[in-house]
Amino acid sequence: MTQSWLPSLITATPQEGFDLVITLSRRGVKYTQPDSDKLMAMRSAYAESADGLTAASQVIAINFQTISAANNYWRG
Amino acid sequence: MTQSWLPSLITATPQEGFDLVITLSRRGVKYTQPDSDKLMAMRSAYAESADGLTAASQVIAINFQTISAANNYWRG
Amino acid sequence: MTQSWLPSLITATPQEGFDLVITLSRRGVKYTQPDSDKLMAMRSAYAESADGLTAASQVIAINFQTISAANNYWRG
Amino acid sequence: MTQSWLPSLITATPQEGFDLVITLSRRGVKYTQPDSDKLMAMRSAYAESADGLTAASQVIAINFQTISAANNYWRG
Amino acid sequence: MTQSWLPSLITATPQEGFDLVITLSRRGVKYTQPDSDKLMAMRSAYAESADGLTAASQVIAINFQTISAANNYWRG
Amino acid sequence: MTQSWLPSLITATPQEGFDLVITLSRRGVKYTQPDSDKLMAMRSAYAESADGLTAASQVIAINFQTISAANNYWRG
Known part of the structure; x- marks a missing residue:
């Protein structure tokens, strides 16, 4: 579990954020x-x-809050 | 599941945000x-x-927090 | 369900926000x-x-977070 | 239930906020x-x-987040 | 329950915040x-x-969000 | 339980934040x-x-919100 699996919270699009x-x-x-x-x-x-x-899906919703905030909601 | 379904978190109105x-x-x-x-x-x-x-409806409420913040609460 | 029911998240008072x-x-x-x-x-x-x-009442509490933030906590 | 019970989210101290x-x-x-x-x-x-x-007590914790933010955490 | 038990949300360290x-x-x-x-x-x-x-421990996690934000995450 | 176990919320990477x-x-x-x-x-x-x-994993998701915010989402 020491391998790299979370290099960044930033994604190009909301959908990649959801992934x-x-x-x-x-x-x-x-x-x-x-x-x-x-x-x-x-x-x-x-x-x-x-x-x-x-x-x-509650866990997913909580994590989506975090990733969306990290990406400034992909406001562009 | 690779098709596009989440192009943006921004909506015109709160009600579209809820959708x-x-x-x-x-x-x-x-x-x-x-x-x-x-x-x-x-x-x-x-x-x-x-x-x-x-x-x-808890999941819905958590996601509504995210979408409302993304849209600056549609403060206009 | 396409009729308008959520025109705005902004309310005059905290109590109207709660409603x-x-x-x-x-x-x-x-x-x-x-x-x-x-x-x-x-x-x-x-x-x-x-x-x-x-x-x-958990759902209500989560939604009250959203509406309170939208209204800048009615700090006046 | 139309009587006034929530005039403001602002309190003088954290403990009054908790109340x-x-x-x-x-x-x-x-x-x-x-x-x-x-x-x-x-x-x-x-x-x-x-x-x-x-x-x-989960409901209380969620509402305490809201009231604490409303009061800028009583940072003084 | 009217005695003082919550004078401030500010603590010197993250660990005191957890307490x-x-x-x-x-x-x-x-x-x-x-x-x-x-x-x-x-x-x-x-x-x-x-x-x-x-x-x-969910209640603890929610309250830790509040206290951490109150202390600007002890960023120093 | 008085020994030091939480000196800081700041970590170098998202993955260390998750740890x-x-x-x-x-x-x-x-x-x-x-x-x-x-x-x-x-x-x-x-x-x-x-x-x-x-x-x-809900507790983990809530705590990850806190640590991610503390680290400004490691936006770099």
Whole structure:
């Protein structure tokens, strides 16, 4: 986990920012559960639960706030 | 999922901002569960659960913070 | 849902801001569950559950952050 | 509910700000469940549940962010 | 509860800020459940539940945002 | 718990910022449950529950907002 995976919070477009948010959100989970097999099993578990999905999308929404602010909302 | 769906966070009015927030919120869910059939089944599940509805509206409220800040609150 | 319901985030007083927050919070729920009858049934469900009430008031608190910032906290 | 209860977000001290936060948090609940008797019954319910208490203190924490920002953190 | 417990949000270091956050988080709970005996019983309850612990640390994280912003992140 | 563990919120890179976030998030839990053995038992419990994992990653996302703002998003 010492390899480089987050060189910058800056992206060219909002959509690339959203992709970075997905990466960030998955990393947060991976730090808590580093075992890939267990992680994959749980990912399919919460992806098939309505409550799990909504909770996952809350994390995404929080991280999207951060990345959007970092990029000055790509106001151009 | 590589097609363009988020060209900008800027909207003309608060209400268009709210519509963008709905799009954003659904995308977050779709990234976690890309299978459309499963997604539709769960969407109706949480839309008919009081807890699920409230959790979904938390995601909307967080995303509305982001889009409102991006647009300087449409202060005009 | 294309009629105008959110012309501005600006209000004259904090209390009117709080009223707008209630509108916003209900709209978020309505976008997820557009069926008014189902919505009314669930609203009474979560209004009579301690957990549901607290979750609903989290949404209100998040939206009040947004509206307060939009109005520069009505610092006058 | 049309009487005045939120004339300003500005307080003299952080502690008075915290008191205002409690008022705000209770109002959010009251808007969702206006019936005082039901409200009192539920308040004692969540005040005696560990999860309910923590959820209520999340609402307080979110509202404290708002009031602290409104007061420029009472930096003096 | 009228004694002074929150004279300022400003602290000398990030770590003292974190200590203040713990105080703030406990106060939020105490306002909701003022009975010390019940409170102690519940505190041990959620401290021994994984979900309760995570929820409590969300409150801490939200309050740490507030105190960090109040102190301009101790940028020095 | 009086030893120094949070000298600064400033880090050289986003990735080091993320590492600090993990430290912060674990400290929040540790303040609530100081007993290391109980903590380890619960950590493995929530690391193997989909809901627990998502809740833990919400705390991480909130703390990452704080650390990113502290570092001006490492805009360079």
